[in-house]
Amino acid sequence: MTAQATDLPPLNSQSPLNLQTTYQSDVTIIGAGIAGLVCALEIMDNDVKNGTNHNILMLDRDVQAHFGGLARWSFGGILLVGTPEQKRAKVKDSPAIALKDWYSFGEFGQNPKKERWAWAWAERYVYDSKTWIYDWLKQRGVSFLPMPLWVERGNHGGGTVVKKAGGNSVPRWHVVWGTGFGLVNQLIKTFEQHAKRGNVQLAFEHHVTDMMSNKTGVIGCQGHDANQHAFVAHSKITVITSGGINGNIEMVKKHWHKDWGNPPKTILNGAHWYADGTLHKVAKGLGANITFLDRQWNYAAGVHHWKPLMPNHGLSLVPARSALWLDPDGNRIIGDIPLITGFDSRDLVTQVCKHPDGYSWQILNYKIAKKEFAISGSEFNPAIRDGSKFKLLKDILFGNKALVNEAIENCQDIVIADSLPELVKKMNALAGNDKVKLENVQKVITAYDAQIDLGEGNFTDEQLKRIALVRQWRGDKMRTCKFQKIDDPNATPYIAIREFIVSRKSLGGIQTDLSGRVLTPKGLPIKGLYAAGEATGFGGGGMNGLRGLEGTFLGGCIYSGRRAGLAISTAK
Numbered sequence: 001m002t003a004q005a006t007d008l009p010p011l012n013s014q015s016p017l018n019l020q021t022t023y024q025s026d027v028t029i030i031g032a033g034i035a036g037l038v039c040a041l042e043i044m045d046n047d048v049k050n051g052t053n054h055n056i057l058m059l060d061r062d063v064q065a066h067f068g069g070l071a072r073w074s075f076g077g078i079l080l081v082g083t084p085e086q087k088r089a090k091v092k093d094s095p096a097i098a099l100k101d102w103y104s105f106g107e108f109g110q111n112p113k114k115e116r117w118a119w120a121w122a123e124r125y126v127y128d129s130k131t132w133i134y135d136w137l138k139q140r141g142v143s144f145l146p147m148p149l150w151v152e153r154g155n156h157g158g159g160t161v162v163k164k165a166g167g168n169s170v171p172r173w174h175v176v177w178g179t180g181f182g183l184v185n186q187l188i189k190t191f192e193q194h195a196k197r198g199n200v201q202l203a204f205e206h207h208v209t210d211m212m213s214n215k216t217g218v219i220g221c222q223g224h225d226a227n228q229h230a231f232v233a234h235s236k237i238t239v240i241t242s243g244g245i246n247g248n249i250e251m252v253k254k255h256w257h258k259d260w261g262n263p264p265k266t267i268l269n270g271a272h273w274y275a276d277g278t279l280h281k282v283a284k285g286l287g288a289n290i291t292f293l294d295r296q297w298n299y300a301a302g303v304h305h306w307k308p309l310m311p312n313h314g315l316s317l318v319p320a321r322s323a324l325w326l327d328p329d330g331n332r333i334i335g336d337i338p339l340i341t342g343f344d345s346r347d348l349v350t351q352v353c354k355h356p357d358g359y360s361w362q363i364l365n366y367k368i369a370k371k372e373f374a375i376s377g378s379e380f381n382p383a384i385r386d387g388s389k390f391k392l393l394k395d396i397l398f399g400n401k402a403l404v405n406e407a408i409e410n411c412q413d414i415v416i417a418d419s420l421p422e423l424v425k426k427m428n429a430l431a432g433n434d435k436v437k438l439e440n441v442q443k444v445i446t447a448y449d450a451q452i453d454l455g456e457g458n459f460t461d462e463q464l465k466r467i468a469l470v471r472q473w474r475g476d477k478m479r480t481c482k483f484q485k486i487d488d489p490n491a492t493p494y495i496a497i498r499e500f501i502v503s504r505k506s507l508g509g510i511q512t513d514l515s516g517r518v519l520t521p522k523g524l525p526i527k528g529l530y531a532a533g534e535a536t537g538f539g540g541g542g543m544n545g546l547r548g549l550e551g552t553f554l555g556g557c558i559y560s561g562r563r564a565g566l567a568i569s570t571a572k
Contacts, residue, residue: 021231023203025057027568028221028235030208030279032060033069033272035533035557036241037187042565044196054569055199057233059206059221061242061274067188067204069243070272071554073377074180076384077149077173078558079551082130085148085174089474093170098126098549105154105167106545114291117511117519121540124514125552125559133558134174140190142176142183145384147475149173151550155336155344167344171473173551179378179385180554206231211238211282217527218286237528237568240283240518241561243275244506244534246296249312251277252503255293259350264358268302268314270502279535283510286529289521291541292508297548300348300360301341302502306410314502315380319348320372321467322481323364323497324448328357328431330424330440337462342470346547349501359500361427363441366416367491370399371481373407396478413498420445420487423494430498449485456483505553506534511541516564530568532560539563 027043029036036058043054066072080086081098102108102122108115151173154166176183191197205226212220212232220234245251246269253263284290305313318341319325325339326332333339335351339360352360364372374380380403383391408414415430417423424438451461459465464483470476484491510518510531517525519541537543538556 021225021229023057023201023231023233025055025201025233025235027054027237027239028057028059028233029239029241030059030221031069031241031243031533031535032058032062032067032202032204033241033243033533033557034071034184034187034554035535035561036060036239037068037184037191038558038561039239039241039532039565039568040200041187041191041194042562043569044194044199046566046569047196047199050569052569053196053199056201057235058200058202059208059233060202060204061207062204064202064204067202068184070275071180071557072184073379074554075376075378075381076176076179076181076183076554077151077551078133078176078555079172079549080129080134080148080174080555081126081172083134083148083174085144085146086170086172089147089171091148091170091172093172095126097169098172099123101167101169102126102549103545105152105547105549107547108545115542115545117513117540118291118537118542118545120514121543121560122545125539125543125556128559129555132562133555136562137183137558141186142178145175145177149175149475150470150473151342152345152548153343155347167547168549171475172549175384177384178387179381181378181385182387208242208279209282211286211529213286218529237530237571239516239564239568240279240510240529240531240535241533242279242535243272244509244537245275245277245280245293246271246298246503246506247273247275248277249503252296255296257294257296260353264353264501266359266500267298268304268500268502269310269312270299270302270314270316270504273310275506275534280510283518283529283531287520287526288518288529289511289541290509291511292537293506295507295537295542295544295546296503297345297505297507297544297553298349299345299502299504300339300352301362301499303411303413303497303499306412314500316376316502316504317497317499318374318376319362319499320364320368321470322368322372322484323362324444324486326361326363326441326444327355328359328361328435330361330436330438330444332444333360337466340463340466342476343466344547352501359498361436362497362499363423363445363486364495365484365486365488365491366404366493366495367488368481368484369404369495370401372479373400373404374479375403375407408495415496416493418493420494423496427496427498445486449487452483452485505548507537507544507546507548508542509535509537512536512539512560514563515567516560517567530564532564533557536560
């Protein structure tokens with residue numbers, strides 16, 4: 001039996017909410033992104049296994065074409081431990097090693113009482129990722145690129161000489177063959193073909209604005225559809241899988257972490273446009289404990305989307321390692337080390353935000369761009385998204401000229417020139433000031449290029465040392481230049497990219513136990529209320545800690561969605 005909907009007479013002929021729809025179900029899932037989809041699949045799977053029948057209602061604010069949420073546009077990287085892909089690549093990993101990396105990089109222990117459930121979720125994730133995520137996806141027809149990638153190594157980790165708290169000590173970022181686009185489509189296919197599909201009703205363009213409760217707990221939710229018709233949804237269990245807060249830039253700024261100083265004037269939106277924190281506020285009103293909203297996973301290399309789906313829509317670049325990262329005045333940005341991607345994304349944001357203007361420049365040339373320029377997500381990685389091995393090999397061997405040319409032609413934040421004086425002039429024209437000084441830029445480039453002349457093994461420049469390091473791993477070597485100078489007449493034109501902070505993911509959120517039950521500040525579950533995915537900081541109200549090892553976001557949606565679904569399907 002499906003969840004039931006009934007059209008009732010108009011509430012008030014003078015009101016825009018002139019039609020009410022009433023739904024009745026066992027479980028209402030608010031949010032049809034990847035976490036909500038997986039939660040529904042888990043309930044359906046257990047219904048088949050146990051001979052039970054849960055009527056499920058899935059509500060989503062977006063249109064049906066966007067079923068699967070932001071995961072549909074993601075690159076599709078998942079942190080996994082102990083996979084066949086790691087073993088074939090001779091990567092020695094274990095849950096114990098991964099957990100050590102996780103606790104260190106996330107800087108756990110700053111608030112042990114508040115972190116209790118975040119800590120527990122992190123531990124369970126690394127021990128369960130192989131069976132609960134990898135095996136589960138493989139059984140549903142999802143495959144991965146053969147070579148795991150090595151990301152978020154930590155500024156002093158990942159095999160560097162200086163032994164301090166690092167990030168991923170081994171490669172464990174597994175990219176779905178098909179990107180997030182293929183992953184979502186495969187899970188939707190599984191969903192549509194499921195033996196219990198008839199037990200689920202989907203209702204898109206339904207905006208949940210409030211919950212309903214009584215003395216026993218939460219008994220449903222209410223809101224309106226795209227036509228401003230009211231609806232109420234009565235259910236025994238309600239699950240929040242509506243995303244985080246990072247689609248609401250004002251809320252992002254309100255909860256800006258103290259480490260980053262004042263939030264920049266311009267923050268681009270790279271999150272889902274409906275991830276606005278509405279249900280965080282509603283859940284808090286019901287007694288839920290909301291934790292670590294200031295822990296956000298933003299990126300330092302954002303540019304304006306040239307085909308925006310929302311106001312202030314930003315794209316997150318994968319910053320070229322061989323580019324030089326400069327502040328608004330044209331000086332090289334040097335924090336603990338010169339800025340370079342792949343080590344500590346949070347620190348990149350920290351360093352960029354030290355300048356009062358809150359944006360930065362990257363300077364490179366066409367040869368570097370052809371090899372290294374990339375944009376995160378399925379939209380700009382068609383070879384992987386469409387499963388074209390030939391195109392992927394071609395891009396690796398000869399560079400992705402099509403993407404570079406598309407970005408140069410369309411992105412308002414990119415300028416090119418045949419000389420450095422002309423480039424600086426265009427940079428200042430774009431910024432609407434004269435802050436970038438030619439002498440600064442020439443000084444930085446001359447010093448960097450002189451280091452390359454010394455030859456590998458003689459580098460004192462930390463950026464070049466790290467380029468040498470990442471090239472030792474086959475997965476990185478293919479997409480990283482071998483010590484390419486900036487001022488090279490054979491590599492022109494010169495390219496400058498103005499980069500803003502782009503809002504992406506919420507590392508904090510609604511606190512839950514390992515069953516996905518929403519908890520009060522005293523640690524008591526709120527009867528009838530569950531949550532999963534980014535709404536929970538991907539589990540427990542913040543399982544990543546201060547930093548994410550990457551891949552724990554998409555992976556966290558799958559894992560927390562499954563755990564909530566299992567608990568709901570077996571609840572007495």
